[in-house]
Amino acid sequence: MKRRAFIAATAALLVSPRRPLAQGQRRRLGFLVIGDGSGRDLNQAELGLFDGLRKHGWIEGRNLVVEHRFSQPPDRLPASVADLIAFRPDVLIAAGPRAAEALKSATATNPIVFVAVFDPVGLGLVQSLSRPGGNITGLATSQGVALAKQIDILRELVPGASNIAILANPGNPMHRLILAEEAPRTARNLGVALPIVEATTAEELDTAFASAAAQRADALIVFGDALTVVQGPRVVALAAKHRLPALHLWRQFAVGGLIVYGPDVTDLFRRAGGYVDKILKGAKPAELPVEQPTKYELVVNIKTAKALGLTVPTSLLLRADELIE
Template sequence: MNKPLVAIVLALVVIGAGAWYFWGASASPKTPTILERATSENRPVRVAIINYLRILEGPNNGLKQGMKALGYEEGKNIAYTSYYGDGNFEKMVADAKDVIQNNKADIIVGNPGEGGQAALQAAQELGSNIPVLYMLSFDPLAMKLINSYQSSGNQVTGVAVDLGYLTGKRLEFLHQIAPNAKKLGIITGVKALDITATKGRDEVMKQAPKFGFEVVEYTVDVLPGPTSDQAVIDVTKKIKAGEIDAFYRMLGPVTSTPGTIAAYAAMGERLKIPTEFFGHEQGSLLNYDNDYDDAGVQLATLVDKVLKGATPTSIPSENARKYILEIDLRVANKIGIKVPDSLLSIATKVTR
């Protein structure tokens, strides 16, 4: 072999070795995904669920169903721990901080948006980048969970609710059932007007006149706690026949407990007026809401992406995709109202 050719070959060998060192030997190893890390540590993926209210178990059940369908078996390769704020935002923040500081979870799910809001606040105060996913936030932008639906700009993604649409449809259906109703009663917990409750009230006030309703508002000046149910119950008992023609349940921790919902149902029956609840609650004539279980299933696909390495900011937030209209004809019979066939024909569920 002649000398020039040998020199060229040696030069190529040196260049190749240098390239291998620069791109191979010196390259940083790939960061393992959450799922890979859990598998290597021979443990399940850990999901902490920060719950605002106990009545919202549907999304949690749906999340578990959705994760199971994706191959995550509870007790085997995934574990869930639920924390309940019972309407107390500070408690949710404290629970989330405990989860983060003591490494109790790989991701945090907030149910609904307030749970995600508390988890994000805790993570930011602790300087943690733990992924946070929210279920059924009525306004993730106002809650500052995300900067935009396309990209949160932080460690958050999730499934949102179009509250403006929901409010309009609820009022529309209520008007169809009781076209002569003019005075729409609402009960508001004014000391516990979080972002969701405020937005819900604003939407009712804005949209009710479109359907011929004048809003009659009753207020409860208490914080969530042992005595708040009784305060709401007392208001329902004081409302007299003729004061309102229909009732619309409001959002908020004071007005969304099993005890208050039972009181609304009893009031509707006593006053012989149609009632509209949500959350698939018993005792109401009309119930229109997102399919909570399906919202959890929907979130499961986002959780799966995060566990497999996607960053939350790269996953667009989604609107809940499925709605349920429930009509209880037993309530209709008790209050003497005939539900139009046009409404019964489109109902998801009719209880007779």
């Protein structure tokens, strides 16, 4: 009887091998984006993730199920995070620092891949870039977009600018880190004033720009944030209204915005597909080093420069990846 039972059990294993993907079971991916909470579509940069996934053979609807949550903290964020954890994902994707912090606080077991986080070590997300050490890893933006570099570019376009306002969101941990450490040091080293104007809501953007103008700012640096991304057209319009030459971090602002300098975020999301692939094939986030940007973009809007009475110097024209006429 024991021999017959053993044979039967062995036959059952052969008939029903453990091959979930071959049986049509799909792997699960949870995607958290901090936005305005209105259920917006993924933007062009975020869609780059799916290009990266396809490169590795992962296709939504075929062998991959993706659940998105667009959330505006603090009200909707806990519920969005809980929804994604309940989805039982194989991998979680965090777009930006606040999404990364929220997911890391919610789970120590689900693998997390973050994208576009300024300083993941400084924010306490990972132990080090080379050895993350936990259930989270990803792609940082902390190389090549130093505040001093942004100021240098602005001063090429606005000669003599010495009072350069910074538009920041105090709710963004990345912004708090830069304003506490990098901004004061940069102001001293370059001999410039860097007044801070803050906005946490769309309505506060109007007040922030009015404040920058009242402080007679020569130019403005717009820190990258979910608020300014979602309210991009409003940000560009306010800069034009107050005649403030503004430097932006993300390429989408090149439509109407004066100048863009920052990492190619679409490329970062595309590369995140490789992290997902490795994790789905058994790699641990703790063993996958955090990577830095390898592509940067400098885009100058000539039309906006003319509207502001600015002449784009040859040095910028030659270095620009794109000129918008």
